[in-house]
Amino acid sequence: MGELKKQIEKAPDKPGVYLFRNKEGKYIYIGKAKNLKSRLKGHLQNLKVDPKEQKIFEESSKIEWIITKSDYEAFVLESELIKQYKPKYNVRLKSGSGYPMLVITDDEYPTVLISRKYGEIKGDYFGPFLPARTARAMKDLIHKLFKLRTCDPMPKRNMVCFDYHLGLCSAPCVGKISKSDYRFDAKSAKAFLSGNVKKVIYQLYDKIEEYKEKMLFEKASVIRDQITAMENLIQKQEVLGLPFEEADIFYFHGKKVLFVVVRGHRIVGKNFLDFKEYGLYEDFYEQVLTEYYGKGNYIPEEVILNVDIKEKENISKWLSDKKGEKVSIKNSIPDEILSFINRNFNFTDISVLEKIFRETFGFELPDRIEGFDISTLQGNFTVGSCVVWESGDMNKKEYRRFKVKTVKGIDDYASLREVLYRRFKKYMDMETPPLVLIDGGKGQLKQGLIVKDALGIKNLRIFSIAKKEEILYTDDGKEINLYENQELLKLFTKIRDEAHRFAVSYNRRLREKEGLKEVLDRIEGVGKKRKEILYRTYKTVDRIAEAPIEELKKLGIPEKVAQNIKRYLG
Incomplete structure (x- = not known):
């Protein structure tokens, strides 16, 4: 840490991009700044309050920077470097590429293709399609409705292909459709994809009359299907007539x-x-x-x-x-x-929640609230959970679970103190620890205060919430009936219920694991390590019983022991 501070002191007062690098030489965070030194000092100031900032500094061994001529040049360079190096602490979409779009190509006889990168195919782009699977469904629908060719590139043939007989293509490759009619179909497909169907729907009605007069009833039927699809598209729209096109x-x-x-x-x-x-x-x-x-x-x-x-x-x-x-x-x-x-979508308005929280408790809504609960089965498999609400939603990546180690038998208070003590020690280096919410009443709140005092943490706030009555108890003596305030009720019961669910699920896992291990204890040759391997791989007795001997051998279990397993469980 000291070396990083020295490097920050040497940073220039100029615009540019800065890069945090770990011991392996990989970039783990990249940012830009109008003033590099000032921005890096800002990182240092946030170190005590932002867990992500702490991780970046803990894992970094070097800070590099690239000076640019302007703030905009720094912005563009930052974007390119993030794209190139994919640092772990920069935002990254789970999808490795863009969302799928449909492209009506610029060919003489256009077709419809799927692309995940805007501009890579010449043509008109439509989308993106969310969820991604709808792109393929929409492409199939375009072929079915507008008969755009399914082959790419378009071959020269003497006979129509099978897609023509399936009604998915109008077979321009063998001249089954005129160029003008085909391009009108492509124009109609674009109107359908863009939603601007009014540009072509009257022309489609004219086409129907034209085909009827020429006794081309099959073609008229195709146009009728296109019109029906367009009218259905308009009727299904919940929000129409927005003041911008895209x-x-x-x-x-x-x-x-x-x-x-x-x-x-x-x-x-x-x-x-x-x-x-x-x-x-x-x-x-x-x-x-x-x-x-x-x-x-x-x-x-x-x-x-x-x-x-x-x-x-x-x-x-x-x-x-x-x-x-x-x-x-x-x-x-x-x-x-x-x-x-x-x-x-059921969103809570954070600004409303912040106002209500401030008026009720006299301090600002924290960015982070941690919820705790204990789960036990008659004093066995006692565990604790810590769930995290962060900036408006539950952050499952930050959840933690605890196996109670020092308490024997049924003692919820002692179990809670152990879990809180182990967690609160993490708060001691924080300038602003999270708000703590404990599942329970005044007794559980008191256990939290005992641990807080034992560790000497001055600025830690602790609440508890009683089930059924939904009374919130605060560390400064307030008792708040949450039924009288729906926004606070939703916030605290959501965290409490999630802490309970997470604790119970961990307790159940331990019981299932122990039950399986008791069975495995009876099998000759299955020791502690092999029990762990079998549990991690199969989870249940039935799945172990179904596993072939060759598969067990691949896990490092000797053939004789594998045969013992199969014999005992068979």
């Missing part, structure tokens, strides 16, 4: 990101973006945008957020350069879309 909407709720796609003045897709690793919170919004569009996803005319971001100008310029035309970033989501989000 936009990507990012709705941030803590570290959940709801992504809504607007095309053709309507919502065409929605999904939660899934990340491998959350970055530092202060850079989170910017990193989500650069990670998403850095994957090659389609860039619309507008990007709309429900938060304000520091890098708005840089990101807007970066997106505009990539798209080749102006891209605007706004932080005001239209009421129609907010109403749609509220109807379809």
